[in-house]
Amino acid sequence: MTDATPPSAGRPAAPRGLSRRGLLGLAGAGIAGLGLGVAGDRTVIAATGGAGTAAGYPFYARHQAGIVTPAQDRLHFASFDLSPGTSRADLIALLRDWTVAAAAMTAGRDVGEFGAVDGPYDAPPEDTGEALGLEPAGLTITFGFGPTLFEATDGTDRFGLASQRPADLVDLPHFPGDMLEEGQGGGDLCIQACANDPQVAVHAVRNLSRIAFGKAAIRWSQLGFGRTSSTSTSQATPRNLFGFKDGTANIKAEEPAAVDEQVWVQSGDGPAWLAGGSYLVTRRIRMTIETWDRTILREQEAIIGRSKGEGAPLSGGSEFTEPDFDKAGPDDAPLIDKAAHVRLAHPSRNEGRRMLRRGYNFVDGNDELGRLDAGLFFISFQRSPEQFSAVQLSLARNDAMNEYTRHVGSALFAVPPGARDGAYIGQALFA
Amino acid sequence: MRSRLALPAFVCSAVLLALTGCVANESGPDATHATLTVDSSASECAVSAAEAPAGTVRFRVTNSGDKVTEFYLLGHDGLRIVGEAENIGPGLSRDLVVELEPGKYFTACKPGMTGDGVGKAPFTVTESGAAGEVDAALAARIETANSGYAGYVRDEVAELATGTDAFAAAYVAGDEALARSLYAPTRAHWERVETIAESFGDLDPKLDLREADLEEGQEWTGWHAIEKDLWPAEAEAGYQAYGADKRAHLAKLLVADTQTLKGKVADLSFTLSQQTNGAIGLLEEVASGKVTGEEEFWSHTDLWDFQANVDGAKVLYAGVRDILLDKDRKLARQLDTEFAALQALLDEHRVGDGFAAYTELSAADIRALADQVNALGEPLNRLTAALVIS
Numbered sequence: 001m002t003d004a005t006p007p008s009a010g011r012p013a014a015p016r017g018l019s020r021r022g023l024l025g026l027a028g029a030g031i032a033g034l035g036l037g038v039a040g041d042r043t044v045i046a047a048t049g050g051a052g053t054a055a056g057y058p059f060y061a062r063h064q065a066g067i068v069t070p071a072q073d074r075l076h077f078a079s080f081d082l083s084p085g086t087s088r089a090d091l092i093a094l095l096r097d098w099t100v101a102a103a104a105m106t107a108g109r110d111v112g113e114f115g116a117v118d119g120p121y122d123a124p125p126e127d128t129g130e131a132l133g134l135e136p137a138g139l140t141i142t143f144g145f146g147p148t149l150f151e152a153t154d155g156t157d158r159f160g161l162a163s164q165r166p167a168d169l170v171d172l173p174h175f176p177g178d179m180l181e182e183g184q185g186g187g188d189l190c191i192q193a194c195a196n197d198p199q200v201a202v203h204a205v206r207n208l209s210r211i212a213f214g215k216a217a218i219r220w221s222q223l224g225f226g227r228t229s230s231t232s233t234s235q236a237t238p239r240n241l242f243g244f245k246d247g248t249a250n251i252k253a254e255e256p257a258a259v260d261e262q263v264w265v266q267s268g269d270g271p272a273w274l275a276g277g278s279y280l281v282t283r284r285i286r287m288t289i290e291t292w293d294r295t296i297l298r299e300q301e302a303i304i305g306r307s308k309g310e311g312a313p314l315s316g317g318s319e320f321t322e323p324d325f326d327k328a329g330p331d332d333a334p335l336i337d338k339a340a341h342v343r344l345a346h347p348s349r350n351e352g353r354r355m356l357r358r359g360y361n362f363v364d365g366n367d368e369l370g371r372l373d374a375g376l377f378f379i380s381f382q383r384s385p386e387q388f389s390a391v392q393l394s395l396a397r398n399d400a401m402n403e404y405t406r407h408v409g410s411a412l413f414a415v416p417p418g419a420r421d422g423a424y425i426g427q428a429l430f431a
Numbered sequence: 432m433r434s435r436l437a438l439p440a441f442v443c444s445a446v447l448l449a450l451t452g453c454v455a456n457e458s459g460p461d462a463t464h465a466t467l468t469v470d471s472s473a474s475e476c477a478v479s480a481a482e483a484p485a486g487t488v489r490f491r492v493t494n495s496g497d498k499v500t501e502f503y504l505l506g507h508d509g510l511r512i513v514g515e516a517e518n519i520g521p522g523l524s525r526d527l528v529v530e531l532e533p534g535k536y537f538t539a540c541k542p543g544m545t546g547d548g549v550g551k552a553p554f555t556v557t558e559s560g561a562a563g564e565v566d567a568a569l570a571a572r573i574e575t576a577n578s579g580y581a582g583y584v585r586d587e588v589a590e591l592a593t594g595t596d597a598f599a600a601a602y603v604a605g606d607e608a609l610a611r612s613l614y615a616p617t618r619a620h621w622e623r624v625e626t627i628a629e630s631f632g633d634l635d636p637k638l639d640l641r642e643a644d645l646e647e648g649q650e651w652t653g654w655h656a657i658e659k660d661l662w663p664a665e666a667e668a669g670y671q672a673y674g675a676d677k678r679a680h681l682a683k684l685l686v687a688d689t690q691t692l693k694g695k696v697a698d699l700s701f702t703l704s705q706q707t708n709g710a711i712g713l714l715e716e717v718a719s720g721k722v723t724g725e726e727e728f729w730s731h732t733d734l735w736d737f738q739a740n741v742d743g744a745k746v747l748y749a750g751v752r753d754i755l756l757d758k759d760r761k762l763a764r765q766l767d768t769e770f771a772a773l774q775a776l777l778d779e780h781r782v783g784d785g786f787a788a789y790t791e792l793s794a795a796d797i798r799a800l801a802d803q804v805n806a807l808g809e810p811l812n813r814l815t816a817a818l819v820i821s
Contacts, residue, residue, distance in 0.1 A: 083803075
């Protein structure tokens with residue numbers, strides 16, 4: 001997005017006029033910004049119109065895309081650790097290379113000067129090629145910096161960044177019930193690639209990982225199918241694997257004041273380099289769906305606090321009716337249970353704290369008992385990690401849903417603001 | 432062992448490289464170059480322009496005929512081959528990228544890949560201030576590298592043959608402890624030149640097949656068949672140690688096949704691209720078989736093989752490094768750094784004259800080695816194109 005307010009709900013900023021193949025052979029000449037206005041004899045395919053699945057979002061913008069951007073259907077998220085011996089200059093070179101590649105891929109172009117098939121015949125192709133012929137598919141690539149980038153777990157300041165570390169960028173606290181698995185959280189750097197075509201999202205992470213070889217390697221990664229939140233009023237509310245609508249009360253792009261207050265780090269909040277950025281929390285939440293599925297509907301709805309079909313709060317109305325937590329039934333018990341998820345997570349019960357949720361469903365095969373390894377890959381963006389921690393602490397203590405969930409992965413990243421054309425992502429951090 | 436795709440002979444020979452000073456990946460993202468199209472039909476060889484500015488020129492050759500075709504860029508005498516794109520099937524396109532000095536040239540196509548060709552036409556390269564460099568000394572340096580590597584291969588295979596004799600004798604004599612101690616150091620000579628040995632398609636499976644690679648009914652011979660017999664602790668239940676006859680049979684074949692290999696490498700010589708692709712191939716062996724612990728399934732001496740593959744790749748790289756310094760200094764520096772980093776990691780696992788068993792490595796050790804193989808592999812795989820343009 002070029003600004004906190006998207007150009008129009010659910011519509012990409014500009015449809016791509018060029019196919020992935022359209023720029024082959026240009027060798028970088030005239031490729032700038034959106035890649036529009038390129039001269040030459042290469043094929044230029046007519047604009048596909050505003051169809052959300054076909055078009056893309058500009059990479060160079062005030063804020064990074066992939067936050068208030070209407071949530072795409074697919075996710076490939078990867079966390080990286082920088083390799084031993086990597087220098088500050090190497091890190092900057094990596095961010096520079098990643099920026100150039102991300103700008104190309106989000107515009108639907110191949111990575112590299114020659115791309116997937118037009119390079120020297122005796123060299124490996126620069127681009128891996130599986131996105132040839134595919135549209136940008138709304139691809140966004142969002143980069144983040146983990147706490148260990150600023151100070152390694154042994155306390156060393158590998159990149160001379162310790163003085164630039166935001167006070168808020170510390171490991172999330174241990175929450176009651178956390179069952180975090182070794183190697184499933186944390187990381188020096190992260191990439192969130194979202195697209196409406198899974199192959200486009202995977203292509204992005206694959207090529208960025210390849211560019212990083214020798215400087216950084218994947219620590220953990222996660223594929224997600226099926227967004228579990230809406231980030232725009234133009235989108236229908238999707239369902240999580242419990243079968244319930246999720247993210248009804250999410251911060252939406254159409255609430256610019258809330259986005260500024262709750263999502264973007266403001267100047268004065270901390271180090272200047274992060275102003276216009278955000279904090280990204282990920283939680284890999286395993287759901288014991290087999291147990292959930294044999295829970296009676298009455299209990300399922302009581303746990304969530306909403307009806308399963310419409311998604312209306314149990315206090316009445318329809319999906320977007322504000323829940324009335326005081327409204328009681330004939331037995332004087334509140335219609336929305338004291339331990340219901342919607343009550344505990346609601347801003348009114350959390351001193352106004354909100355976050356922009358952008359999670360995805362996942363199913364990664366099955367465990368040794370034949371149960372699906374399924375759940376929610378929770379992603380939220382907020383101005384301060386404290387917004388997440390306060391709400392999560394309340395949920396971890398009391399949420400009736402905890403019986404069916406298990407938090408196995410956790411990470412926090414500072415998401416720098418967007419890069420202007422010609423700059424690289426996070427450049428202000430290295431000024 | 433892993434069979435590799437047999438690549439056709441490389442387009443740009445050492446001589447061509449010397450004559451054209453051609454280079455590949457030097458141009459950065461901001462570089463521009465002329466792109467021309469060539470339509471090779473049954474009777475025509477239509478180039479989109481009859482001239483181009485000096486510097487990097489790309490010919491995109493499309494075969495619109497119904498026979499496999501070739502495109503040639505010839506020198507001013509109409510004979511000397513400056514660059515060629517070959518084996519272009521009907522309907523396919525292929526690029527020829529060359530760095531050209533100002534002067535007179537000819538273009539021509541050869542549908543059917545025989546005869547005099549069609550559509551021979553003059554082609555002019557005009558002054559642009561970006562003339563390609565021609566290094567007359569290159570040919571001599573390439574020849575030095577070629578002969579140096581040929582000598583290395585002969586030496587390694589000779590040592591392999593000598594070591595194999597001793598290993599086989601110990602094995603047949605029932606001195607298993609001695610045979611086990613000779614196994615990995617002898618195989619190192621094989622692994623250093625593994626890509627050459629593998630290029631003899633019939634010898635490689637006889638000498639280096641793993642049990643998992645066997646086809647139904649295929650006789651298992653070579654190093655790994657003996658390896659299992661020497662380290663039977665992890666063999667399947669019911670495994671029977673080989674009898675004296677089988678041991679003698681396997682040992683005799685091992686010695687004989689190694690002698691055959693020795694004879695085959697006696698007169699080998701190598702083009703520049705065969706050398707660079709050899710280095711690339713050796714590191715791929717590391718990435719696919721050694722770092723995973725699959726190669727030495729019974730003895731777990733994978734790190735010996737790992738080091739030997741890297742040794743061979745380093746020798747190949749050292750042979751062409753001077754040339755690379757002229758062509759792409761940045762790539763040379765990167766390869767220097769990554770080779771050194773990989774060696775430093777391997778050195779951490781040295782025990783005496785050899786290495787720790789693969790099974791003694793921690794998951795973190797293996798991950799670090801794998802990451803560094805990736806770190807070296809990405810730049811190394813650009814080596815051929817950086818030196819040899821097609």
